[in-house]
Amino acid sequence: MILGIESSCDDSAIAIIKSDTLEVVFEKKLSQDDEHSKYGGVVPELASRLHAEALPKILQDAKAFLPNIKAVAVTSEPGLVITLLEGITMAKTLSVCLGVPLIGINHLMGHIYSLFINKSAEFPIGVLIASGGHTQLMQIDGYNCGKIWAKTLDDSVGEAFDKCAKMMNLGYPGGPLIEKAAKDGNENAYNFTLPLMGPKAAFSYSGIKNAVRLLVEQGADKNDLAASFQKVAVAHLLDKTERFLKDTKLKKFAVVGGVSANSYLREKLLKLCAKYGVELLAPDMKYSMDNAVMIARAGVDAYNLGFALKDAISLEPKATSDIFVLNN
Numbered sequence: 432m433i434l435g436i437e438s439s440c441d442d443s444a445i446a447i448i449k450s451d452t453l454e455v456v457f458e459k460k461l462s463q464d465d466e467h468s469k470y471g472g473v474v475p476e477l478a479s480r481l482h483a484e485a486l487p488k489i490l491q492d493a494k495a496f497l498p499n500i501k502a503v504a505v506t507s508e509p510g511l512v513i514t515l516l517e518g519i520t521m522a523k524t525l526s527v528c529l530g531v532p533l534i535g536i537n538h539l540m541g542h543i544y545s546l547f548i549n550k551s552a553e554f555p556i557g558v559l560i561a562s563g564g565h566t567q568l569m570q571i572d573g574y575n576c577g578k579i580w581a582k583t584l585d586d587s588v589g590e591a592f593d594k595c596a597k598m599m600n601l602g603y604p605g606g607p608l609i610e611k612a613a614k615d616g617n618e619n620a621y622n623f624t625l626p627l628m629g630p631k632a633a634f635s636y637s638g639i640k641n642a643v644r645l646l647v648e649q650g651a652d653k654n655d656l657a658a659s660f661q662k663v664a665v666a667h668l669l670d671k672t673e674r675f676l677k678d679t680k681l682k683k684f685a686v687v688g689g690v691s692a693n694s695y696l697r698e699k700l701l702k703l704c705a706k707y708g709v710e711l712l713a714p715d716m717k718y719s720m721d722n723a724v725m726i727a728r729a730g731v732d733a734y735n736l737g738f739a740l741k742d743a744i745s746l747e748p749k750a751t752s753d754i755f756v757l758n759n
């Protein structure tokens with residue numbers, strides 16, 4: 432069995448997967464949304480302290496499985512260094528105490544493996560990662576192997592959802608709250624300019640965010656604003672995804688990351704993929720957001736491919752990640 436630990440942001444999670452059958456035998460996550468919501472966003476020091484309390488509690492519940500663990504996989508990059516450190520410290524301790532190897536997992540690769548819970552991985556595949564930390568279109572050719580086709584020049588799409596929700600006094604995390612408010616709003620009430628129109632392979636959300644700020648100041652209706660914002664935020668993802676599909680001609684495409692929990696985005700992507708005869712994959716809703724099952728699942732393939740570290744103590748957290756090389 433492979434044990435996975437996730438602590439890159441504000442979710443403390445541990446999961447265990449059987450490496451031969453890929454069966455998930457243990458999973459538990461403690462989210463910190465309530466603690467951070469009063470600040471309107473994640474406070475790193477608070478998150479780190481809450482991980483230090485939550486992770487040992489979760490591990491206690493997984494105790495019976497520890498004698499069967501053959502490797503420990505932990506998110507080591509990218510993320511908040513002081514929160515990553517909590518997971519890494521626990522992973523190093525387990526690795527030494529159980530006498531098993533340690534595997535550092537790239538959080539983005541983890542999100543990609545959220546597609547392959549209980550099943551074999553399929554590559555090559557086009558991937559849109561839409562999360563609080565990232566907005567990227569990538570071609571993934573295998574474990575830790577791929578190239579970036581487009582990334583954001585400023586904010587990520589999840590960050591735009593969160594910041595706009597904060598400006599609109601909806602709460603945190605903003606994504607699900609904007610989606611909910613949008614259901615009662617008119618998406619054509621306010622017109623936003625689509626960012627970076629044209630062939631440039633990049634995303635940008637700062638212009639939309641500023642336009643929302645101005646509309647809030649002018650007293651715009653919250654539901655109409657939520658719907659209009661969601662429409663343009665998703666339209667920008669679709670515009671670049673369409674160019675990516677035409678350019679790469681990949682026959683499989685997936686959306687992962689927290690924003691992939693958005694039903695409006697999933698519906699629109701399904702239509703776009705159908706237009707190009709592309710199969711759309713998406714994680715189970717419960718694995719869209721950060722979790723440790725995806726980390727343990729990536730750990731299974733990493734272990735089988737020989738990525739386990741011989742020197743567990745050398746693993747360090749990193750805020751940014753350079754595994755994928757930029758292709759443009």
Ligand code: KG4
Pocket residue numbers: 440561562563564565588589590592593604605606607610688689690691692693694719720721
């Ligand atoms: O993948 P994730 O859990 O954490 C990161 O790795 O960043 O993504 C969190 C992001 C947050 O910005 C949250 O607002 C967004 O995912 N999100 C959504 C929805 N659910 C979560 N955005 C739009 N619609 C949703 N339903």
Ligand code: ZN
Pocket residue numbers: 538542562563688689720721
């Ligand atoms: Zn994530």
